[in-house]
Amino acid sequence: MADFEVRYLDISWKSPGTVKKLIASNDAIELIDDADGYSVDTVTFPKSFKYVGIRFTDEKNVQPATILADGSRKPLTPLKEPGSENVWWVQLDDWTSFKDLSGGYYYSSLYRTAGKSKVKLTDEIVTINNHTVNFSADELEYFLKDFKNDLWLLILDQSSSLTSKVESKGADLFELSNLEYLADFIDGVEKIIKKPTIELIEKSGKVSRRRVRPLPTTFRETISQPHARQLTSRVSVESYDTNENRYVAYCVTRMRYLLKNMHKVVITQRNLYKRRLEQEEVRLEELAEQKTKKVDQRVLQSEINTLKGQLSNIQFELGRSNRLLEQALVIEPSDEFQDECFGLVHRSYELIIGDRFANQDNCFFVNYIDGRDIKRESGAHYVNVKLPLNPNIDGASERIAKSKILISGLCERKKVGLATSKFCFQITFYRVDSIKLCSQAEEKLSAEIISLERQEKALAQQDWVIPLDKQEVLDIQKECEILKKRCESFGDLYERTSNWLKSLPVLEQRLNKLFRFFNKHTSKMVTVCPNTMTFVQNPHYAKAKASYKYFKDNSGVTDSFLDEMLKIDEIGLVNVANLYERWCLLQILKILSQTYGFKPEREWKSKLLCAVSRNSYNIELNMECEERQQRIILTYEKQLKNGKRPDFVIDFFCPEYVEPSNSNSLWTTRGEKKYRLVLDAKFRGEETEDTLAAIVDDLRLNKDYSEGDSNPVFIIHPVRKAIDNPTSPLEWGENCNYGQTNAHKYGSIFLSPSIDSYRSAEHLQRLLGLFLQPKGVILSNPWSTGNVAWHNMSCIGCGQPMVEKYSPTKRGKPRWELTCSACSLLTIKTVCRKCSKPLFKNGLKWTYHRTRATQTSNVVCPSCEEFL
Incomplete structure (x- = not known):
């Protein structure tokens, strides 16, 4: 050490x-x-x-x-x-x-x-x-205040009312009715100070000679001052410094401190609501008037480069396969066929091959011949082709199956009768002059690259501005509907907080007056209510005690919490990197609890204070959402098996659902599945895309935060527009890398506490949604795919339940339309047509997959990078 x-x-x-x-x-x-x-x-x-x-x-x-x-x-x-x-x-x-x-x-x-x-x-x-870090002194001061306000808000509002009324409902500490209990407390204490409990204490003082109660000093004065009219005597004085008043003084002090911080929090929230309302209104106006969009040249070029890379890989594999076929095919016919050559013809075909025929290594089904579906046109039961393959060359059969080939050689084509009046066509090659494997994917990619390059030239002439397509117009209309609801909610919140603040100055003045009284007349405070009859017999003391207890309980605070908060309020110079970590912890907790509905455990407040005020690690915050049968363990500074300690580890647990064996049985569960997301906060200001990638690689590979590539690993940083070569045209493209090209396994997001970066919290919400959304399930009834028995899909934007509708793709792939019951966000859940991995389209704002440069409604598969 x-x-x-x-x-x-x-x-x-x-x-x-x-x-x-x-x-x-x-x-x-x-x-x-x-x-x-x-x-x-x-x-x-x-x-x-x-x-x-x-x-x-x-x-x-x-x-x-x-x-x-x-x-x-x-x-x-x-x-x-x-x-x-x-x-x-x-x-x-x-x-x-x-x-x-x-x-x-x-x-x-x-x-x-x-x-x-x-x-x-x-x-x-x-x-x-x-x-x-490009933070001014004012921004650092704002950062520290924002951290304290967020902490106060989380603790004070146990139903997350102030920050989440846009998305959810619940009891509200900041309702006007709660101020009545504060006023009751002040009323009770004001009546107490008019006639407080007193006790008589004995002191020494000057009194007239007739009223003297002698002390040793009295006798000395009598001798030294025989004619004095006043002498020192024992006197009784009324004192307010009683245990009952000391406890009331404690209550006044705590209530004053609590109200003072609530006042600061609500002012901050009110200003935030006003600013958010103005910003959302501007955003709404911009979207409502938007008819065109500006294509990001860098994203389009990245798209072209990606497709060229895919084409190059396909061409490389085709080259290897064709070289293998040259070795495997018999170019000259064998002697046994020499006498039959008169019945053969030289032909060239373009064949689209299917599976192997009857498990033979050299015989295959044929789907198309020269672009024609011979099977459908002629009514044949099937069409197959037999090739002279060398059985000693491994892998040739696998290369040909399900491929497109151009073949030329000596062959025989005949119609063969089958049972039940059916027939087939057979093509048998006895000599192959040339054969070439082709790829439909190669042809498609070549055509698409040519099209995109032409489009790139056309866009350059149009200053990269194009009209919105039909789906983008619908997405913008949906986003406008959501923004209208948010504007209404922020407006309501602004009015409610403004009304709540109106009566605070008077209440604070009255509390300050009470505080000065007890500060003058009591020597100390008692933190535990004395067990005396005063609080039973005196209605004013009883009222003050009851009102204080109710208000404190309703705020969700304890005396130990207030003691901890007093220490945190005294924070001066801080380790800003540590402060950023703890601020990020609050943001993660807020999103999981307030947006995604995970309810923290009973002791979460003390654990949270332990995390933000002490150098502790392995601090676990257990959270659960019973409605969705999901739970989370959010751990601050969790020590992994290798001894490393990432800043945040989110362990997600959900049941493993077992499909019914028949139409009469129900879905059952078998144990729990566990998924892990690892996050690390890096408070730096000079990072670039390359340095961020290097940091992520170091965490994943050297420190093994991924634990053998089993955990997604992301870093959180405050660097704006750190992505120099964005691959996404969405608004987060320059600020975040959601791993859209690596199956969302690793990346980085921008999250800043600066005054003008309020929307960066959406980047964190999108990341947490990326982790949680695919874990949701839709359990269909066994007799019908589209008939849902139960599901726990929730909105990535506000966390509310979603209404489902089954709408399969044209190819019959599963596709669900999920509509939020609160904000109306439309989410499309489908699968990749190439690798069948699940995909989610969450509109313009919340989609985290890569999208096409000119068609943001079309996502790119993060697993195989298939451009859909």
Whole structure:
């Protein structure tokens, strides 16, 4: 274990040689074992004058030094933390004075310069990897406030009412009726302070000589001041500092703190609703007027390159197959057929071959001859072809079966009678002059590439703008309907929160007055209600106690929670990477609970506080959705079997359903299936598409977060438009990689806490939907595929149940139309025509598959990359 720690430091200087204030971050920066020693990842902020400090935990008296590029060393400077024995070693360069303020600061290249720096300790070398993030000081302050507000909102509103009323219903802590209980509490306490319980305490004081109750001091004064009119005496004083009042003071203090934070949360939410309403209205107006779309040239070029790659692979395989056939086919007829050559003819055919005939390696069914369906035209029972294959060449038969061939040679074609008045046609080749395997896929791809290249030229002349197709128009109309509902909901929420806020200033003023009274008249607070008759006999004390208990219980908080929140509210300088992780944890929890309806366990609040306020790991949050027979374990810092600890692991459990054996039986379950999604948060600002891919590969392969490629692995980052070569024309194409070309096994998404990136939360919701949606089931009745016995499909946009309709494809493949009962989102569940893997179309906003560049309604299979 390392005998030192590295933390962020906030240092205020009185002069170049004197530290006025030094505050260390709450969390130490994670130390990573390296070949030379250790490394740490830090984040630099150009406009923030912070430092990185190293402290020896065993008070070792060693001076660390920075290793410069030429190999020389520059010692670090020791700074003693005021009010503590801690000594921090800091790298300081030139002193810079403020022009408009007194004082100044030291420039520190160790922290404020992006890149790598090495620090020599005793035997170890610490490599500091500095990453930059484009966040201003104001945005960082907003980030910290947003984190605290999200945490308060999750804890206060146990039914997720404020943030999820757009999608769900439930009891609401912020209903106006709840303010009545707060007002009752204040009324009760105001009546208490008019006539509070008192106790008489004995003190010493000056009284007239006639009323003196003597003390030793009294006798001394009588001797020294024989004619004094007043002497020191024992006196009784009424005191409000009783146990009952101390408890009421505690209730007032807690209620004041709770109301203060609720006020901040609701103001934040109200402003958010107003901003979201305005933004959704603008978006609605844009979509309603949209008649054309701009095609992304990069996406179209990527599509062409992908198809060319597929064509090249097909041509390579065809070349191998044709070389194999050259070895396997008998070019010259054998001697036994020489005498029969007079009955043979030289012919060339284009044949589309089917399966092998009667399990013979050299005889095959024929589906088409020269583009004609001879079987259907002539009424033949079947058509087959027999080839002179060398049985010693393995694999030739498999190459020919289900292929298209061009063949020329000496052959015999005859009609053969069968039983029951049926007949067939047989083509027998005795000599093959030439044969070539063709591929329908090759022909299709070649034609499609030519078409796309022509389209590319035409689009360039049209400035890449084309009209919307019919399906895209329908998708936009559906999105407009959803946006209208969201606008109405955000408008209602804005009105409700505004009404809730109207009465708060008066209530807060009254609470502040009560707080000042008890702060003046009580010496301390009692956290447990005293077991006295006052709270039974005095109606004002009884009312205050009952109202406080009801309001606190209804808010879902406990005294221990308030104590933890007080600590979190005191957070100053933070490890921003850790803060980002914990902020991401809140976002994941909000989406799973508020949108997708997974109800957290009873003890989830204390576990959540443990996750965000302590350096703990393996913190499990159990969540369940009984209606869908699904449950989730969300683990923060879960330790895998290999000892590695990704930031978030989502384990999804659902029953394994067993199909009925006959039409009279029902579906049953057999144990549980488990699926795992691994997420890791990376708070950096300079990442590119290539570096993000390298980070993902390192997590998947080197750290084995995928556990043998069995888990999808994604990273979460705050870098906008990091995808330089997008493959999707949808709005997330430049910001996210959902693994649309690797079967959704790994990728990265953009999620930022900055003020102008509010919609980035949709990227996370889309990722979680990508993981959850395919796990839903549609159980059909055994007597009818389209007759549903039960299903648990829910909307990826709002989590509400969906109404199903079976509508098979023209080829008879399964296809379901699922319509959300709340927001009306239309989801199409079907399968790939090539590999039969399930596919989901979720409209313009929530589709996570790759789509065609010019036809966003057509998805591309993520497993085989078949362009549908």
